[in-house]
Amino acid sequence: MSLAIRVIPCLDVHDGRVVKGINFRSLRDAGDPVELATTYGLEGADELTFLDISASSDGRATTYEMVRRTAETVFIPLCVGGGVRGVDDVDRLLRTGADKIGINTGAITRPEAIDEIAARFGNQVVVLSLDARREAGQPSGFGVTTHGGRTSAGLDAIEWAKEAVDRGAGEILLNSMDADGTTSGFDLEMIEAVRAVVDVPLIASGGAGTVEHFVDAARAGADAVLAASVFHYGTLRIAGVKQALSQAGFPVRLG
Amino acid sequence: MSRPVVAILDYGSGNLHSASRAIEARGCEAVLTSDADAAFAADGLVVPGVGAFAACLDGLRAVGGPDVIRRRLASGRPVLGICVGHQAMFAAGIEHGIEAPGVGVLPGTVDQLTSVRLPHMGWNTVVAAPGSVLFDGVQDERFYFVHSYAVHEANWPDGVRLTWCEHGGDRFVAAVEYGSLSSTQFHPEKSGDAGARLLRNWVATLAG
Numbered sequence: 173m174s175l176a177i178r179v180i181p182c183l184d185v186h187d188g189r190v191v192k193g194i195n196f197r198s199l200r201d202a203g204d205p206v207e208l209a210t211t212y213g214l215e216g217a218d219e220l221t222f223l224d225i226s227a228s229s230d231g232r233a234t235t236y237e238m239v240r241r242t243a244e245t246v247f248i249p250l251c252v253g254g255g256v257r258g259v260d261d262v263d264r265l266l267r268t269g270a271d272k273i274g275i276n277t278g279a280i281t282r283p284e285a286i287d288e289i290a291a292r293f294g295n296q297v298v299v300l301s302l303d304a305r306r307e308a309g310q311p312s313g314f315g316v317t318t319h320g321g322r323t324s325a326g327l328d329a330i331e332w333a334k335e336a337v338d339r340g341a342g343e344i345l346l347n348s349m350d351a352d353g354t355t356s357g358f359d360l361e362m363i364e365a366v367r368a369v370v371d372v373p374l375i376a377s378g379g380a381g382t383v384e385h386f387v388d389a390a391r392a393g394a395d396a397v398l399a400a401s402v403f404h405y406g407t408l409r410i411a412g413v414k415q416a417l418s419q420a421g422f423p424v425r426l427g
Numbered sequence: 428m429s430r431p432v433v434a435i436l437d438y439g440s441g442n443l444h445s446a447s448r449a450i451e452a453r454g455c456e457a458v459l460t461s462d463a464d465a466a467f468a469a470d471g472l473v474v475p476g477v478g479a480f481a482a483c484l485d486g487l488r489a490v491g492g493p494d495v496i497r498r499r500l501a502s503g504r505p506v507l508g509i510c511v512g513h514q515a516m517f518a519a520g521i522e523h524g525i526e527a528p529g530v531g532v533l534p535g536t537v538d539q540l541t542s543v544r545l546p547h548m549g550w551n552t553v554v555a556a557p558g559s560v561l562f563d564g565v566q567d568e569r570f571y572f573v574h575s576y577a578v579h580e581a582n583w584p585d586g587v588r589l590t591w592c593e594h595g596g597d598r599f600v601a602a603v604e605y606g607s608l609s610s611t612q613f614h615p616e617k618s619g620d621a622g623a624r625l626l627r628n629w630v631a632t633l634a635g
Contacts, residue, residue, distance in 0.1 A: 175549040175594065176569055213619070218550055244448045249571060249617050266477075269444045271573075271617065294478040296546045296573045342546050373548045395549065425550040425569045 176425040178218035178396035179386070179413050180375065181403045183208060185254075186225050188234030206241045212403070213246040215410045218425055220246065221274070221345070221398060224254030236268045243269025253301050253345075258285045259292050266293065274301035274345055277318050280325050280332075283339060290340025299375075300341040304329035304362060305349040314362055321349030333366050343373045345398065351379025355402065358385055360392040367393030383408060383416035390422050430456045431633040434469035436495075436512075437461045438486040446475050446509065449616035452623065453630045463491040470633040472499055474610075476511025480520035480537055480576065481527035483511045493530040500532055500608055505632055508610030510574060516603070516610050517578055532608060535581025535600075542595025546575045551613075553601045556588035561602060561609055563628050568621035570601075570613040577612055607632075 253274025307315025376394035555562035577599035592601035615622035
């Protein structure tokens with residue numbers, strides 16, 4: 173008996189619509205997050221992550237509505253990130269049907285937000301979304317970025333991961349900004365470096381191109397593996413990723 | 428036969444929306460309520476819960492929850508506790524070294540899991556109690572857990588059916604069936620098809 177390695181599709185959402193590379197299968201409306209989430213649920217996704225990239229409050233309101241409709245339709249855990257600043261944002265997302273929230277820039281700007289959210293809702297709700305890249309100037313060689321990897325936050329990624337967990341983050345979503353979009357594999361050294369310093373569950377993200385890449389991430393210590401475009405474009409199927417993980421000896425949930 | 432009415436106890440804790448919709452999807456009328464009389468009168472009562480044990484119990488007491496739970500169980504009316512709502516059924520909980528009393532319809536203390544990797548988050552298998560009604564047809568499925576605390580042992584009463592889970596070498600109670608009380612440490616409302624089947628098994632025990 174042990175936990176299954178979770179396989180998690182990630183949907184980028186703007187004003188309640190899925191954006192970025194949805195190009196597959198028989199969806200009536202490839203931009204409808206609820207339809208896509210339902211499809212992934214049927215295909216065996218263990219969890220879903222929504223990343224809200226809306227800039228306006230109207231856009232966010234639309235996203236809340238989308239989360240609500242998804243939670244009514246797909247009975248697996250939902251994590252929602254993007255624009256989370258503090259307790260009020262989290263309260264609204266949880267009431268809408270999210271189970272976990274991803275916090276990124278909001279925590280870099282004001283780290284106490286992690287403590288406050290964890291104290292109010294429990295640390296299982298707080299996912300530190302960590303966009304990191306190789307940065308020679310940082311002690312560990314890995315630095316934290318903001319703005320989709322374009323800007324250095326001037327923080328050491330490994331130190332920040334430790335601090336966030338000490339403050340109450342219950343999980344880390346580690347996204348390699350170097351590997352993201354390359355489809356040449358996860359940054360395994362980065363996964364190992366974070367794994368070595370935190371005990372909370374670790375989700376690996378960025379760089380998946382083949383089913384073997386997911387196996388490599390699990391071997392490096394990831395408890396869950398997340399990808400976007402390879403699933404959206406239909407290059408890989410969730411079942412295929414799980415089959416590879418299972419053949420490599422990792423427990424998976426057969427949907 | 429009319430649709431069973433299931434009250435979802437609203438005491439300021441947790442994702443009530445998902446629990447409500449999952450129950451409705453099993454053919455029930457789900458009612459979110461913080462009213463003790465409505466919670467007593469419903470065919471089934473769901474006690475959800477997310478967050479810290481002591482805070483949840485404070486919220487539960489503020490709506491008269493412990494009394495409603497005891498009265499329902501005394502008259503054989505079904506109650507389903509989920510996650511911290513499951514933990515609330517036990518005698519006490521210890522978090523951060525502070526012990527707080529629970530509803531106490533089951534003996535035992537909720538305390539921290541001993542695995543290194545916490546929270547216990549994700550899909551795990553269980554060893555279902557022999558003769559379990561809840562796990563009929565889903566004994567071998569995985570369910571979604573997210574917690575760092577659980578009940579390990581207790582001086583169990585006769586007739587209790589215990590379902591167990593294990594994480595990192597630590598064995599703990601995953602579900603309890605005792606009289607008209609059912610409760611699960613995991614989230615059936617977030618456990619996909621397996622969770623839906625389990626909820627259906629529970630709903631089948633309701634009068635309606």
